[in-house]
Amino acid sequence: MSLQLILFILFGTISAISSVLMITRTNALISALFLILNFAGLSGLYLTLNAQFIAVTQVIVYAGAIMVLFLFVIMLLKPEHEKYFSHQPKLKIFAFFIAFIVFIQLVFMIFVSHPSQGNNANVAASVKAGTIEEIGKQLYTNYVLPFEAAGYLLLAATIGAIVLAKKKFE
């Protein structure tokens, strides 16, 4: 078992457990903290997959900037004053059950399929592909159209958000 594999399993476990803990907490602040842990685990996963740039971006953007925003929002909204949704325990159990089945189904399929067989990992190439230089080059050559489209997407989302939140009504 290589170190890479051990780290992969470790980070994977951290992100899985932290995500479950995040959605089951009743206190929003604690949920948010688990989300940070989840993001950290994910960026570790990216690192083991030779995606250095994405790993760093994950930490800076999500774990850094976005989480700060989340925490601000949570503190401003004071969620402890909010009423919780009325629970329907039977429905909740049923929902858990369904989610578990989907999980089992997907796991089953991944193991039956053996996708990694016949796929010789070209480590040198994949390390190179993860560098900032290579990503930049790809973005401005082969993927210039998706890059532009992403720009439009963000602009549209910004306009949408502003309209929904700030527009004054007569």
Next chain:
Amino acid sequence: MVQLIYLTTLLPLLGFLFNGLFGSKIKNEKIIGIIGSSTIGISFLIVVGAFFQTLSMPVDQRQTIVNLFTWIKVGNLDVNVSYQVDQLSLLMGLIVTGVGFIIHVYSIGYMHGDKGFGRFFAYLNLFIFAMMNLVLGSNFLLLFLGWEGVGLCSYLLIGFWYDRKFEKSTTSDAAKKAFIVNRIGDFGFLLGIFLIYLTFGSLNFNDVFARAASLNIPQYVFNFIALFLFIGAMGKSAQIPLYIWLPDAMAGPTPVSALIHAATMVTAGVYMVARCSIIYASAPAIMEFVAIIGALTAIFAASIALVQNDIKKVLAYSTVSQLGYMFLALGVGAFSAALFHVMTHAFFKALLFLGAGSVIHGMHDEQNIQNYGGLKKYMPKTYVTFLIASLAIAGIPPLSGFFSKDEILWSSYADGNIIYWLIGVVTALLTAFYMFRLVSLTFDGKERFGHDKHPHESPAVMTIPLIILAVLAAVGGFIGIPEIFSGEHGNQFDNWLEPIFQPAQAKIAMFGVHSSLEEIVLMVVTLVGVIGSIYAARYIYIKNIKPAEKLSKRFNGVYNLLLNKYYVDEIYDASVVTPIVKGSEIVLWKFADIKIIDGLINGVANLIEKISGSIRKIQTGVAQFYALIMMLGIVAALFWIILSL
């Protein structure tokens, strides 16, 4: 010009849309009339242009297909909206738009002051649109579209004065009768089209006819196709036993009777049979059947016309009789003779109806010829034109009717069956008699109308069309002068249509109808009979009215039989209509419909409504629940993959 042929349907359609949408808003009759007529006039000019262009082409290239767009395409069925411009469709197109234009102009005068003026022109334009589709269409489906379209217009126009009484019932009843009787024929026509598609795998005329000539297809298939198509023609062209709607169709305004129920629509069946000549040539038994039906209709309707007193009724039965002539010609294989008669008949019969319309107009809607008399000094133009038309239909040379009728008679004689010829000649004598009975009672003799009527000549907008048609009725026959008179050039009309009917003629291998002395002998015999018949009519109805009454008293039974049109309507009522109505009322309506079908349908509807009401409760409005349902769907789909692949 040939490529512009689509305008001849588009313009009437636009005219219909304009008059239909805005006709009731525009109070100005002139605008409506000019738009309604000019669309047809321009169409006529286009057809004329296309005719001369086609005439300038070599004989073997005179067919042009103008493809507009793909209509329906599914698998092997590939139907285009495309027009076939060839000798036959051009001939029909000329008749439809030419006579149609004249009648449109006439209608401006005739319909003056009617509250449905715009509606009338809208329907007339729609009729021309449908009729042009019928004659120009290059496949059976477009033909059928036109076929149904003219049927619809006929229905709408017969019932145009829906608030007026007609005979014992209303005009709507007459319209319904026409529609239902036509439906019987259309059903046969549809079956024929289905069978054609099944047999030949196509609905395009060119494909079907080429395959009909070349493929080895069992005889009985041809017989069935030809029979079904002919049932359609019987309905539309008013042949025995489906002729009964046409006399009732006279409930419509007179220009409609002239255009639809004399000159154009009713000849659609003749056109269709002629178009399918190759199919009929391959089914000799059905050809024989067509000839018999045609001959019987001709003499049967002519005998009824002898005693009718309504001016339009006489003309209606005369139309049925003349259509019988055309089918007789088709049945003996003289396709171009039939179409020649279609053309001349369109001229003189339209003229007769318009003349009758002029008389009715002048006599303030009086239609009974026993109440006319001596009208010739009041309406000289109408009288002269009417007389020309009567001479033409009676077959007096050199008017048009003489040539076309003679060609039919000669063909039926040359076909080898003397009975057909004999029936044809007797019909010709009867025709001459009833026409001159009509003329004499209307225009000659004493005035038999009351002092409240002030007969007057119609305005110029009505008499000018009469004069134009009179000229056509007089000289129209010269394009089809028989070979025996015209020498080596032969019959120009036949030569023009020859490429269309050549395959069928080859198949029948009919008689070399080359003229001989016999033809002249027969011609003279007929002519002498006709002139005698005219004199008899004039003698009885002008000189002395007594013999007529004596005759009718003496042959009281026969007279009543004819007056009541052989009681055919009553027989149909008793044998078909009443049993169906009663049967449907008692069995189908009261029992099958109300008890079984309504019960079943209401039951199913109630069930579905209940299911619907209970399912809608799933829609709780809770988003989480919606997501859960989605997840259930995903689980099921993934299970399917795990288990199936």
Next chain:
Amino acid sequence: MLNNFQEFYNIIPILLIGAGFLISLLIEMYFKKSDVILPWFTILIFLAAGFHALYAVNSVSVIFQNMLATGGIVNIFYIIFTFGAAIVALLSIDYIKKYGTYFGEYYILLQTSILGMMLMAGAKDLFMIFLGLELMSVSFYSLAGLNRKRLKANEASLKYFLLGAFATGFIVYGIALIYGTVHSTSIDMIASRFYELSSDKLFIAGILLFLIGFSFKIAAFPFHMWVPDVYEGSPTTIAGLFSTGGKAAAFSAIIVTLGVLFTGRIGNILMPYLAVISVLSMFYGSIVAISQDNIKRMLAYSSISHAGYLLIGLAAGNSFGVAGVIFYLASYTFMNLGAFGIVALIEGKDESNLTLKSFSGLASRYPLLAALFSIIMFSLAGIPPFAGFFGKYYVFIAAIKSNLTWLAILGVLSSVISVYFYLRIVVLMYFKDAETDLKIDVSKTGLAAVIISVLLVIIIGIAPGTIIDLIAFFFK
């Protein structure tokens, strides 16, 4: 990159809307009279893009390093989107005043959503599909909740966003599995390896999850639950856009990505999935629509039912089916926009006049509206000679060709049920007396938009062969 002028020429429709969007932003910022200029500018942009797409329908090419296709069926989709959107914009001019959201952003978001649809239809890479989908969806979410003061609009927007994000999650998961098995996101690559991988469960699971995500967007059972609530809460014109443009875009994504499944060259392995959700959607939509009182909810269920008919064409899995689906989408777009357009015209302030009762006796007071609505209802019910009939006819024929006669029969049965609620409206309009005192100001532009839609429905119904020929020519 663009290699020559021809390629530049080919993507003019996308460039027009991309640039038009930015110009619209400037107009909205700097012009006092933007509320007058912007709608017409938007319509102009859509029409220009649409007519260019129509004109350049033959210039088939692949550009931007195998990212975007142009010409052929892509352009046919462009035509559907842009003309549909132009009708929506024309309808909106007076409607959004009535609705109380007279914002320039309305038109700007309309343009971005259409841009997203166009990127989806032209995509040659899963990235482009995803980005296009998101661009469209984000604009839709904002458009649905444009009027913040209305509770129902907020609810619609939020529900649409939550469930839409959920569905997008599945699409991304599917893309990940596809990438994991194909080692590429290029659609050409996926197509070329489809046959070889069709026994790989993981690959098929990826395709299936991808398809499930889009089943949400086309409103197929059981992924349809959002539809009635969202249509009811959104502005009526926007609901019209959801049901037509959104549906057409999702179908375009399925067709461009999985086109290889539907050419008949390899077996249609997803047929059972498609057939089952098709049947369920048809019947669920038709049956539940019967018990609706609100016209918008009824149209929502009708939209679910139509998703079912469209899926028949995909389940048939032959080129006739796909051509039929595209034809159906074109006809459905215009008839449904006509239907929503009339609802938008009749709708009063504060969501009044939306019950079926408001339509009773309409014919005596607004004969033109009643006549137009009747034509649309006949077309939706699939009665010839209108466009809706031929759409159904083509997909049913395709199913029969693929030996799925049972599916076609079920489709016909469902159509029969649907006639009930479509014609009920016609009956209400013509044979019932008015129950409410309906007074509406018929907006001229809105009426024009409805008339254009109806004319298109009639024209498509008269000459269906020409259109289906064009589509079939490009999809072989």
